[in-house]
Amino acid sequence: MRANIEEVNQEAVSRIQRAKPELIDVSIAGETIPGMKRNMILHAGPPVTWENMCGPMKGAVIGGLILEGLAKNRQEAEALAASGDILFEPCHHHSSVGPMAGVVTWSMPVWVVENKTFGNRAYCTLNEGLGKVLRYGAFSDQVLARLRWMAEDLAPALKKAISRHGPIDMKSLIAQALQMGDEGHNRNRAGTSLFIREIAPDLVMLDESREQIARILTFIHGNDHFFLNLSMPSCKCTVDAAASLEGSSVVTTMARNGTEFGIRVSGLGDRWFTGPAGIVEGLYLAGFSAKDAARDIGDSVITETAGIGGFAMAAAPAIVKFVGGSASDAIRYTRQMYEITVAENDAYRIPTLDFRGTPTGIDLLRVVETGILPAINTGIAHKEPGIGMVGAGLVHPPENCFHDALEAFAKRYGE
Amino acid sequence: MDVKKINELFSKELKVINMGLDSFADNLRKEEVEVLHMGWKPPAGGSKRLIALLEKLDR
Numbered sequence: 110m111r112a113n114i115e116e117v118n119q120e121a122v123s124r125i126q127r128a129k130p131e132l133i134d135v136s137i138a139g140e141t142i143p144g145m146k147r148n149m150i151l152h153a154g155p156p157v158t159w160e161n162m163c164g165p166m167k168g169a170v171i172g173g174l175i176l177e178g179l180a181k182n183r184q185e186a187e188a189l190a191a192s193g194d195i196l197f198e199p200c201h202h203h204s205s206v207g208p209m210a211g212v213v214t215w216s217m218p219v220w221v222v223e224n225k226t227f228g229n230r231a232y233c234t235l236n237e238g239l240g241k242v243l244r245y246g247a248f249s250d251q252v253l254a255r256l257r258w259m260a261e262d263l264a265p266a267l268k269k270a271i272s273r274h275g276p277i278d279m280k281s282l283i284a285q286a287l288q289m290g291d292e293g294h295n296r297n298r299a300g301t302s303l304f305i306r307e308i309a310p311d312l313v314m315l316d317e318s319r320e321q322i323a324r325i326l327t328f329i330h331g332n333d334h335f336f337l338n339l340s341m342p343s344c345k346c347t348v349d350a351a352a353s354l355e356g357s358s359v360v361t362t363m364a365r366n367g368t369e370f371g372i373r374v375s376g377l378g379d380r381w382f383t384g385p386a387g388i389v390e391g392l393y394l395a396g397f398s399a400k401d402a403a404r405d406i407g408d409s410v411i412t413e414t415a416g417i418g419g420f421a422m423a424a425a426p427a428i429v430k431f432v433g434g435s436a437s438d439a440i441r442y443t444r445q446m447y448e449i450t451v452a453e454n455d456a457y458r459i460p461t462l463d464f465r466g467t468p469t470g471i472d473l474l475r476v477v478e479t480g481i482l483p484a485i486n487t488g489i490a491h492k493e494p495g496i497g498m499v500g501a502g503l504v505h506p507p508e509n510c511f512h513d514a515l516e517a518f519a520k521r522y523g524e
Numbered sequence: 525m526d527v528k529k530i531n532e533l534f535s536k537e538l539k540v541i542n543m544g545l546d547s548f549a550d551n552l553r554k555e556e557v558e559v560l561h562m563g564w565k566p567p568a569g570g571s572k573r574l575i576a577l578l579e580k581l582d583r
Binding site for chain 1: 565567568569574577578580581
């Protein structure tokens with residue numbers, strides 16, 4: 110049996126390696142995300158009810174409902190969210206990913222990334238920046254005004270610029286960013302810079318005013334995480350190509366909703382295996398400490414699932430100034446991840462490890478055998494709705510979701 | 525028992541590989557002995573239930 114599993118896993122990783130994510134458009138969630146509805150809110154992680162949502166996710170839902178004009182204030186939004194009239198579904202059920210709370214509503218602009226090799230697409234909202242932002246649970250007037258500007262001015266201009274430019278090769282941009290000290294999850298400074306370099310010549314040729322173009326470029330320049338919302342859908346459409354392969358023990362989804370951490374395994378289809386979301390160990394912004402922190406949250410762990418992020422930390426030693434630890438820790442995390450992965454990436458390479466490919470394709474069986482859990486770096490949200498980001502750090506998934514998945518896998522393939 | 529060879533060994537500079545508990549390596553480091561600790565754990569953390577599930581798939 111194991112030989113067959115190894116063989117299918119090689120095919121799964123081959124699909125990950127052959128994926129060619131390209132940025133093709135910026136569109137409106139309601140017009141482009143499959144199955145999206147006006148009364149639907151997508152969120153990060155495995156399925157969760159309004160009652161069981163953590164503070165920052167509730168905050169983002171409140172903001173989303175106000176943004177859509179479905180509620181006037183926090184009280185109305187909370188009542189509507191609890192009424193049963195709003196459908197809550199995971200981004201992952203709609204070919205989408207969302208960082209932190211991951212909230213996507215009908216009128217939000219989304220990146221459209223297509224896997225050119227396999228034809229599947231993935232969607233993700235545009236990154237707002239750090240601090241007081243919707244994805245960390247903040248929903249003040251300032252947060253909502255920024256989101257409106259992004260929908261009304263930023264997204265249409267980027268749409269036109271991408272149309273003028275043609276598809277942007279995301280695999281190449283991510284590969285270059287890794288050579289420049291990013292890891293594609295919590296360090297995206299190089300990726301953001303490369304994106305500006307790619308799009309600026311087309312942006313400045315649009316009919317928008319010089320002030321408008323300057324504001325757009327300044328906004329992207331001022332947000333080192335801008336590229337995260339591009340690396341995420343790139344990773345999502347990459348790993349989705351390896352999903353639902355009969356007999357494969359490759360992990361194709363890891364995601365958290367702030368209450369639970371969930372994984373899905375290729376050979377077990379769409380079934381989630383969940384455990385309690387972890388507590389993040391990290392560095393805090395001035396004025397905040399561990400007692401303010403929400404639990405682990407967000408779909409951004411799709412980066413680790415695809416072989417970058419925490420798995421490529423050796424490429425990004427400077428990230429430890431953001432998430433904690435030392436540069437040698439960053440190298441150790443990456444080295445350890447080779448123990449639980451099927452292959453070394455043939456595009457994403459790490460200069461400090463003699464250009465070794467990043468550890469790619471998490472094997473459920475190896476995780477359980479070795480007891481080594483995936484290394485994830487992540488942002489930390491305040492545990493109460495309405496506040497926002499408080500820090501960043503490192504976290505592991507709960508081991509029981511891997512144990513439960515192994516039980517189901519052995520039941521299906523071990524008889 | 526010929527302890528000569530053992531005494532010879534300990535009179536040289538030691539280079540130690542430690543397999544097992546971290547504390548053995550830590551104690552040697554405190555004595556300024558060069559030690560390489562090998563991270564080793566029993567398969568599946570020694571869980572009989574998980575080992576049985578993995579063996580099912582090895583068939």
